[in-house]
Amino acid sequence: MVADLRPLGKASAEGPEALNAPLFNSLIKRLEGGGRWIVLDLGAARSDTIRTFGRFRCRLDIVDLAEAVGALRDVTDPRLLRQLVEALLPRRGMESTDVVLCWDLINYLSAPALTAVMEGVAMRCKSGALAHGLVYYSTRTMPQQPGSFVPLDDQRLINKAAAGPERPAPRYSPEDLARCMPRYTVERGRLLRNGMQEFLFRL
Amino acid sequence: MFEIGKKGAPEKGAEASGWTETRPESSASNQKAGPREKAVIGPSIHIDGDLRGEEDLLIEGEVSGTVQLRSNSLTIGAQGKVRADVYANSIYVEGLMEGDLYGTERVHIRKSAQVRGNVTSPRVSLEDGAKFKGSIEMDPQAVQAATASRSSIGNARPAVAAKPAVPGKPDTTPALKTGV
Numbered sequence: 170m171v172a173d174l175r176p177l178g179k180a181s182a183e184g185p186e187a188l189n190a191p192l193f194n195s196l197i198k199r200l201e202g203g204g205r206w207i208v209l210d211l212g213a214a215r216s217d218t219i220r221t222f223g224r225f226r227c228r229l230d231i232v233d234l235a236e237a238v239g240a241l242r243d244v245t246d247p248r249l250l251r252q253l254v255e256a257l258l259p260r261r262g263m264e265s266t267d268v269v270l271c272w273d274l275i276n277y278l279s280a281p282a283l284t285a286v287m288e289g290v291a292m293r294c295k296s297g298a299l300a301h302g303l304v305y306y307s308t309r310t311m312p313q314q315p316g317s318f319v320p321l322d323d324q325r326l327i328n329k330a331a332a333g334p335e336r337p338a339p340r341y342s343p344e345d346l347a348r349c350m351p352r353y354t355v356e357r358g359r360l361l362r363n364g365m366q367e368f369l370f371r372l
Numbered sequence: 373m374f375e376i377g378k379k380g381a382p383e384k385g386a387e388a389s390g391w392t393e394t395r396p397e398s399s400a401s402n403q404k405a406g407p408r409e410k411a412v413i414g415p416s417i418h419i420d421g422d423l424r425g426e427e428d429l430l431i432e433g434e435v436s437g438t439v440q441l442r443s444n445s446l447t448i449g450a451q452g453k454v455r456a457d458v459y460a461n462s463i464y465v466e467g468l469m470e471g472d473l474y475g476t477e478r479v480h481i482r483k484s485a486q487v488r489g490n491v492t493s494p495r496v497s498l499e500d501g502a503k504f505k506g507s508i509e510m511d512p513q514a515v516q517a518a519t520a521s522r523s524s525i526g527n528a529r530p531a532v533a534a535k536p537a538v539p540g541k542p543d544t545t546p547a548l549k550t551g552v
Contacts, residue, residue, distance in 0.1 A: 205511050214481075214504035219496065226511040233505055259507070329500070 187325045192357055192369040194324040196268065196301055200225045209259070209266040209290065211235075211274050215329075217319035218270070230259050230266070234274055234286070235315040241282040250281060254289040265295040271302035272318040273328075273365075275346075276311055276338060283341075283349045291352045291372055300353060300370040304346070305338035307364035312336075346370075415451045423456075432467075442476075450484050463493070465502075476519045492518045 200206055205226045210218060211234045222229050234241075237257050244250045269290055278286060290300070303318070303326075305311040313336050316328040339345075343355055346368070353370040360366050410428035413419065417433035424440045431439075431452040438457050439446060445462040448454050452467035463475040465485040473479050475493035483501030492509040494516075509515055 205514070214498055214502060216498050216500050219498055219508060219510075223496070223510045226513065228511060228514065229508045231504055231506060231508070233503070 186363070187321050187327045188361060188363065188365075189324060190303075190326045190361070190367055191324070192359055192367045193301055193320065193326060195357070195369065196299060197221075197320075197323045199299070200227075200268070206267045207264050208268045208270065209293065210270045211286075211290075212270060212272045212315070213317065215317065215319045217321070221320040221323070228264070232258060235277070238274070238277045238315060241286070242279055245281065247281060247285065250285040251289070254285045258286075258289050258293060261293055265298070266290070266293050267295055267298050269294065269298065269300035271300055273303045273305070273311075273316050275302045275341065276305050277315050280345070280349050287350045287353065294372050296372060298372045299356070300368075300372070302368045302370065304341050304366045304368060305364070306340055306342075306360065306366040308338060309340070310335040311338040410445075410447075413452075448485075474519060494519075 200222075203226075205228075206222075207228050207230065208222055209230045209232065211232050212218075213233045213235060214231045219229065234257060237253075240253060241250070244253055274286075275283060287300075294300075312330065312332070313334045314330070317330040318326050318328050321327045341349070343358065346353075346355070350370065353372055355368055356371040357369045358366055410430050411425065413429070413431045413433045413435065415432045419433065419435045419437070421437045422440070423435060423437065426441070426444060428445045428447075429439075429441055430447045430449055431454055432449040433451075434453040434455075436455045439454065439459070441460040443461055445464065446458060446460040447464040448458075448467045448469055450466045452469075454468065455470045457472045457474070458469075459474045459476075461475065461477045463473050463479045464482065465473070465480070465487055466482045467485065469485065469487045470489055472490045473487075473492070475491075475495075477493070478495035478497070479491050479493040481487055481491075481496075481498040481502045481504060483499040485499075486503040488505045490507040490509070492515055494512060496508050496510060498504060509518065
């Protein structure tokens, strides 16, 4: 069998490709354990995501950070970056976050922006919180804009964004991520068959 | 404070000012059988204050303040702009909404909607394409606490128990206690 090396979420002529995401599945299984969960979704609001997490005792905080990727890219001053991130993320001081859904956003942030965003996120999380992300790793290019990933079911994700122009992928390595996200450790990482690395980070 | 007349009969003052009318329901958002009427705040109307009523309401104008329709449905139409905390039995959003939404039965956000606020309701649905920033409380216990608190308080300020934070929106409510 020949592996399909198309980057994750690239829509083909046949439509978007579903992706097995075992670490996302492991996240869902933890939620099935019961209790109340605060989930921070860095992506846009999607009906499938709401439906998936609506099965649990959840509060879903939706930030839609993809809209701000351009602004985050343009700011280089660390202090201004922190201010921008604070304005974009939910106000601090409420219930702390248990689960963070990064989707593919990590790829679209410069190293300083990634540090600022994930530091801001960490300040809103409980100790031991989990963050799920997808990183373009084996593939050299990625879609120009962040995708629109949603759960197809408890085990599969799908990118509903239309195929479009591409750009080089930063291809963050685990070492890069450790440098940019010093408060997070990689709990598990899995190279997916279409060239992306699925990560589950722990704070 | 603005009061919508009961069961399709606009109050005298409101009728005289022309800011509310009743007309047969045509919105796709409420597809219940049988003839029903709802009050309409038209596109040229601006209301600033506390809006209460006992009939279904469609807002196509601009409303700031609070909106309370405890036993009825509210539709924020495609032209509507609401900057208010909203309490209703069912809430359907098609236009611009900035504020918190409390739906004792359901909240439905259509694809044309732009919502910046927090949603608390036992049934929340959102159509892809809608712009939403805020929190969706889906924990039945927290929803029940918030909506029950609203019902018992009546016209008082909203329950604060499950009120989460919205980016950029000042909030002075205390944190929700949880069992986690």
